[in-house]
Amino acid sequence: GAAHAAAGIEVNQLGFLPSAQKLAVVPAGAGDRFQVADATTGKTVFTGTLGPAATWDASGERVRLADFSRLRAAGTYRIRVDGQPESPTFAIADDAYRALDAGVLHAYTLQRAGIALDARIAGPYARGAGHPDDKVLVHASAASATRPAGTVIASPKGWYDAGDYNKYIVNSGISTYTLLAAYEHFPAWFDKLALHLPESGNGMPDILNEVLWNLDWMATMQDPDDGGVYHKLTNKQFDGMVMPDHATAPRYVVQKTTAAALDFAAVMATASRVLAPFDAQAPGRSQRYLKAAELAWRWAQRHPAVTYRQPPDIATGKYDDEVLDDEFSWAASELYIATGKDEYRPRALAAAPAVQTAPGWNEVRPLGWISLAQQRSRLPHPADADGARRQILAAADALLARRQASPVRLALDTSDFVWGSNAVALNQAMMLVQAYRITNKTDYLDAAQSALDYTLGRNPLGMSYVTGFGARAPMHPHHRPSVADGIAAPVPGWLVGGPNPGQQDRKDCHVSYAANAPALSYLDDACSYASNEVAINWNAPLVYVAAALQSLTR
Ligand code: G3I
Ligand code: 9MR
Known part of the structure; x- marks a missing residue:
């Protein structure tokens, strides 16, 4: 597969409560400073210095941390760093979640x-019993x-x-x-x-x-x-x-x-x-x-x-x-x-x-x-x-x-x-x-x-791993109703399994994982029950x- 697209500035895409700790991860190599801008006006409301660069072994990415915990005003925001695309929009709000x-x-x-x-009850996801x-x-x-x-x-x-x-x-x-x-x-x-x-x-x-x-x-x-x-x-x-x-x-x-x-x-x-x-x-x-x-x-x-022994005529989950x-x-x-x-x-x-x-x-x-x-x-x-x-x-x-x-x-x-x-x-x-x-x-x-x-x-991967929530979320979970209902958007509100270098579904997938590093080993395809099931x-x-x-x- 192709190399995964650089995630750019990584941040919780829903956002934060006003007094929460607020951190973002920024690719190293860009500027030393970051700004938080009001998403509506574009006006900078907070500036800070990025932390030291270090490599995360689970992904291989070299990163620096942006800490904007002191920004507490309710609003919608984006993070900016020279040489990087702006982050997705996120909120600071009393009822963020x-x-x-x-x-x-x-x-x-x-x-x-x-x-x-x-x-x-189900909106567009209405279905029979x-x-x-x-x-x-x-x-x-x-x-x-x-x-x-x-x-x-x-x-x-x-x-x-x-x-x-x-x-x-x-x-x-x-x-x-x-x-x-x-x-x-x-x-x-x-x-x-x-x-x-x-x-x-x-x-x-x-x-x-x-x-x-x-x-x-x-x-x-x-x-x-x-x-x-x-x-x-x-x-x-x-x-x-x-x-x-x-x-x-x-x-x-x-x-x-x-x-x-x-x-x-x-x-x-x-x-x-x-x-x-x-x-x-x-x-x-x-x-x-x-x-x-x-x-x-x-x-x-x-x-x-008495531990579970899968009978020879049964092929479903074992737990x-x-x-x-x-x-x-x-x-x-x-x-x-x-x-x-x-x-x-x-x-x-x-x-x-x-x-x-x-x-x-x-x-x-x-x-x-x-x-x-x-x-x-x-x-x-x-x-x-x-x-x-x-x-x-x-x-x-x-x-x-x-x-x-x-x-x-x-x-x-x-x-x-x-x-x-x-x-x-x-x-x-x-x-x-x-x-x-x-x-x-x-x-x-x-x-x-x-x-x-x-x-x-x-x-x-710069993904919200919850269907229907966040700027960039899974579109093709291994979930039978989401595949079969004829609606492009998957059933919302599901956390997918997430990165799994075991890739136990490789034999059943027509596309390959983009990367093998532990935190990158994820495939947004319905074939991928080992990384994209709910x-x-x-x-x-x-x-x-x-x-x-x-x-x-x-
Ligand atoms: O127990 C071994 C451990 O000794 C070893 O060190 C480790 C190394 O990877 O593997 C451990 O076994 C793992 C096992 O979970 C227990 O954690 C297997 O590798 C791993 O493949 C297995 O994954 C489970 C998967 O079913 C396959 O059996 C998942 O935890 C479990 O969430 C998942 O559950 C499935 C159901 O069977 C069917 N319904 C969907 C559901 C979600 O995918
Ligand atoms: O759909 C099944 C999924 O719920 C399980 O987690 C997974 C592992 O047990 O298996 C999936 O079913 C696959 C089966 O194991 C192999 N053939 C393809 C099936 C997916 O449609």
Whole structure:
């Protein structure tokens, strides 16, 4: 492929809250000074000196930093440096991330299985109902005495996982938890964030209405006879690039696994806590969630090492993970908070074997820390939260140290450029936000801001990695509705996976990646599931971090 076009001046293309740290990255070799100009009048409103030049190893680019944090006046701006094209326009505004947060949450609504979306809800992305999942077959790998292979069960609703139309409990776990945590930590922000859902106006905050669509599905994935939880609900093969209502292959629930049971238990215990104040709307719901969580935990106790084995006739996503200590730890943490029972305490309080800088679908221990740290006052022994707080601070301090050494002021390490790297950056930001909530130390919030800046344009490709947001955003995500709907613009509000030098999709792509360096290994083509797919677990930390910066920046 061709060499990638120089990104020029790299800046968060949405912008900043007035008192946020504001950094841009400028190619070295131009002038020493930078100006920030009013985008409407062209008048210079701020000038500064660029920092020293240095090379970022993840991209090979030689850069200097522009710091204009002291510019606080609301407005729209562009950055200028001699010898460079002007930066994209960005804003300084009190509600800089309001439309973004609403849009990124709305993507979940557009991603719902089993529902038709009319123009009132979906605008031009209105579509018919797909995948009712009211007649799902029990796959041989999941057969039990009471539900032999071929048994028909109902398992409707939920969100499609990603660019594909399957539904996976492991990935639903972290996604649903992160949205519940966003509401639990920043209720005032979400109480005012209107999303235009079918349920809007029913007395629930819209973010919780959206989460309930997936919780309702998750609940059906538990076998009531033994408490075990199916790993996924899926076709045998991935669907073609068609709209949901044109994808009609038979659906199966596949294998009960320990990871599915534990992630399910953690989410249901969390939901019982976060949704308890809304029980009047659905009497007994919280208790049902907690009962389901404990039933799943007990199944996992009886089956502590059942890892996912893809059956030979199934080819869809695996979400396989051989290490289950972290799943036990997370589930135990949430169940300990919910019940106060001693039986959950040892697993909940067990220290991690190493510093864990961010959660991910296969590394969920930090999710338990987040809950324990926040729920200190509910614990039978409040000091039980201290270990979690220490582990959060160890993670955040490791990230701060990396950021301090980084020429682009990012905690991202070269090894963080994996499948879904954009979400690695945002999950790190979520950890940094936890450290800020514990200590009130601004450095942590600044580091989280930088991670958001990275995903919104302060990166060597000069892209906002969120569809529909920013001056230069992905146009061709690996997302079946975006490919099949006949609309040029992709479904908005999706964070794409991002640069991934693994390039595991090379064999399926008719075009090649423009570059191989970790931070440049990205392809805005629908073929590129390894760098340009979307996924519910990648959007979730973006919802969280945007809400956090809106709520905490002062
Ligand atoms: O576990 C190994 C680790 O030991 C090794 O050091 C490392 C080196 O690269 O690789 C690790 O495995 C990676 C694994 O994720 C766990 O992190 C694989 O290389 C990597 O290919 C794998 O990527 C996953 C991908 O599915 C393929 O299985 C992504 O995390 C995951 O987000 C993605 O999820 C897919 C679903 O399967 C289907 N639906 C879409 C979704 C998003 O693309
Ligand atoms: O569309 C699939 C995507 O959701 C997955 O993340 C990816 C990796 O499991 O696989 C995609 O499906 C591709 C399959 O793996 C290989 N043939 C081409 C498919 C893309 O249409």
